Amino acid sequence: MSGARVGVVTFPGTLDDQDAARAVRLAGAEAVPLWHADHDLKGVDAVFLPGGFSYGDYLRCGAISRFAPLMEELIPAARAGLPVLGTCNGFQILCEAHLLPGALTRNAGLHYVCRDQKLRFENVDTPWTSDYAPGQEVVIPVKHGEGRFVANETTITGLEANGQVVLRYVGNPNGSLNDIAGIRNEAGNVIGLMPHPEHAVEELTGAPGTDGLGFFTSIMKALVNA
Amino acid sequence: MARVIVDVMLKPEILDPQGQAIARALPRLGFAGVSAVRQGKRFEVDLEGPADDAALAEVRKMAETLLANPVIEDFTLRVAE
């Protein structure tokens, strides 16, 4: 057994933490629960910020969570290179914390949407995506009411030019600019995506197929080879 | 072209979970001295013509039927300077 330890954060109102921990384990790593109110990253090698409605998504999704004591530890660690993946509410928190550019806003259709979403990988140059290939198409569920990625023009141009767009929707569910479903920071260690890979890791449950498992096997390999 | 502002707030006796969650979070974020927060909606309605009485009556009707939910919300209306 490897020593790869992936932290899974729980805020009040986090919902997909159990799923994320299961996915981490299925990939062969250890899932370490991290609690929002602790100033303690427990020495993990990577962090997964799961989806949900932290603080009820009141005010703006992720707006209150980003001030949590745990975030005070996580923000500098991420800046220093700790691999961090945020999905859905986790992505929103990463944007609110300015670890990723842009913001996630109300879906253009004004409805919450849960569906099995076709996606295309654009850039796989991150510790969370090395098991995928550029151009590869996968199906992974989305489920959100506020997933429309927006940023000013310079930011978008920069993201595209630097290869920071990781995932694009094939059939845009929410009106995101440039069909953007997931991005990474410049260094490549912090990624945010609206889709939920942790819901596509087993044949029996969740979305059809196991297309999401690659995120977890990728980080596992990255940590073991590190 | 005139702009009318419609402010919509939950009636005072109705629970405002959003406002409460914000108010509860503030001390933890280092903000002291706030006793309550309520969150509502603000609409900017741009008119094609001037904000005369007829137009304001129209916006009022719009607020009553569409912008606010009279079962749980109150609204106020004013012309932007």
Place this chain on the structure above:
Amino acid sequence: MARVIVDVMLKPEILDPQGQAIARALPRLGFAGVSAVRQGKRFEVDLEGPADDAALAEVRKMAETLLANPVIEDFTLRVAE
């Protein structure tokens, strides 16, 4: 006890689907003469003390860091009469 109002609106260049949906619905509901609608948020922040300069500075910081997201939103702040 004073009340400070913080109005938060999406920056003009950011798409506002809620405002647009309302504007589109208006003609169907028989309202004419509206050229655009934008929807934002309004916060009523009740202070324990008076709305003096120190308190207002505090609320401004709160608005900048918490109530509004500067990436997509602008805010204004005023003391309620």
Place this chain on the structure above:
Amino acid sequence: MTLDTVGRAHETPDERQPYTELGMKDDEYARVREILGRRPTSSELAIYSVMWSEHCSYKSSKVHLRQFSTKAPKSDALLVGMGENAGVVDIGDGWAATFKIESHNHPSYVEPHQGAATGVGGIVRDIMSMGARPIAVMDSLRFGAADAPDTRRVLPGVVEGISSYGNCLGLPNIGGEVAFDPCYIGNPLVNALCVGLLRKDKIKLATAPGPGNKVVLFGALTGPDGIGGASVLASATFEEESQAKRPSVQVGDPFMEKLLIECCLELFEADVVVGIQDLGAAGVSCATTELAAKGTGGMDVRLDLVPLRDPTLRPEEILMSESQERMMAVVTPDDIDAFTAICNKWDIPVTVIGEVTDTGRLVMTWHGETIVDIPPGTAADEGPVYERPLHEPAGQSALNAADPAMLPRPSDLRAALLSVLGSPNIASKEWVTSQYDRYVRGNTVLAQPADAGVLRIGEIMPGATTTNRGIALATDGNGRYAKLDPYAGAQLALAEAYRNVAMTGAVPLAVTNCLNFGSPEDPEVMWQFAEATRGLADACRALGVPVTGGNVSFYNQTGSAAVHPTPVVGVLGVLDDVGTRVRSGFTEEGARVVLLGETHEEFGGSAWAQVAHDHLGGLPPAADLPAEQALAKVMAAAASRGLLTGAHDLSDGGLAVALAEACLAQGVGCTVSLPGDDAFVDLFSESSARALAAVKPEAFAEFVELCHKHDVACYGLGVTGGASLVVEDVLEIPVDELRQTHQATLPAIFG
């Protein structure tokens, strides 16, 4: 303002009290005076009026609901039966499931979003109060005609309310129904179901034993929610002119409820709860009287300690407040600190408001003065019981005589299929279900579009004994059938839910129900109610599945026009190995398509009669319960032996719709021929106890033998494959065209 104390009640025996305004009858009020030996205080009146209301006391339905117990089939699975917050069923390997369905019809008409949201919140707390972790929700919805303007207000609001509340709780939505009929225009039916999981030896009950134990209120603060009635009371009693406006609408806070769920689970895990009760319709009144009545018999409560959102609330209003997201627990003095610490961790307000006693009295004080002193059982259990008069509705025989056999039949069956498939009742409900999170918690094996929702239970709780089991749930109801014959209609609702569960390979175990009817004071409605309960009780006995609980919703009517009698039935079943579950529809090419069950010419209340002729008349299909049971046995055996690649039951729209839906499931077409000699009857009749099975070709002989063994008629219709639905010599429709027709309807109406 004068406080109406027990002392004052003694001194002013003749003071007029506004019991009529609170919905109490003269004799009910007289009975309260008799119980107490004096006039009630206004607080006591508040308690009795809510506890003896139809909603809380079941005074009109009780005599009929008894049949669910007296006729109950013997069942080893039933751990807790009717009468508790929710029934509990043994699902094996040390695990138990608890489930219940409840209505929030009227609030959802007044304020669709909040009404539906708080409906979900309420049923989830019911499940929590059994000591369970809520693991999924379902919603059964009925609206007026799809294109009616008010439906465009009500439906999107209701769906958004369920979506925002349920999604925020992190409970997957695994199924439900959406139906339309003009009869529901002023009375939508919003029924929400929740299912929870617990260890068999950890069931919690609403009880307050042990004098000296503390009574704890935790969760949201109490505000002036849903207490229109109480303001009447306070102002009428005290000539108070300007009572603040009290909203009858309650607003829910799903975030608080999510914290409450996690908090309760930690409390149960730490074993610091003696008894627990959710605060539902009658708030503190209900929780205190019921806990006290089921415990040692007495309780002292300091009502002024109840933490308030609005400090101006009067005691009567606190007693009647329906503020959401609150729970009450009984805790030993030794455990209070541990209990409080867990609440604090989850940011949940917690307050000790009283103590259990053995006095046999529920005594409440307000700043030291006694305002309530009653025997709690008289409020909780000894409410009035009515045998309401009933008789068959005047038009019933004319309705039954209007046989659909006389309706002109279509010459173009292809067009007939498409028009039924695209009609709002049959059309895809994806516009609704795509707003619900069906994946959260990672245990959803089947959800829409499936005949039943299926959950894996092995990974749900920490410390779970390893198990491969799963549970399946379905809800069904058909107001059109029940209008034609409420006895049969209730049986058909049960039969359909039972059949839907059986389609997954699960063995149906237990039943919950929500009975939505008009006014019980109308003898014709009461007849419908009596017939439906009798039908349901008889059918539960025949199928061997006990009723574990449910809910009655009366007064669903506008003026004198009642909704169709609408019993909605939920069935829970168990799969020993969830890995063997059968998926819905055709999932692979090359499977043999088999029709199970007998088709007769039955068009009363059918989808075709409605869509083609806007007709409701005749008699509903016969409910053949032994045949349903045999069908379920075949499915369970076939699933566990792995003979099937898919299945789908036949219901509204008959074989035609079932074939189309089976093709749509995964985009796999089929080529079939019809067994009978009247293609129209074969395709559109709605005979019950029928299903489609997609059988692995190599298992065909074994499957046929299985059917023979259980005496289930089976017809090989053809094979799956291709990109079209082909009914030889009758019609051919590309799956893409089916999809287009099926999916376009609701988005075209609701945007």
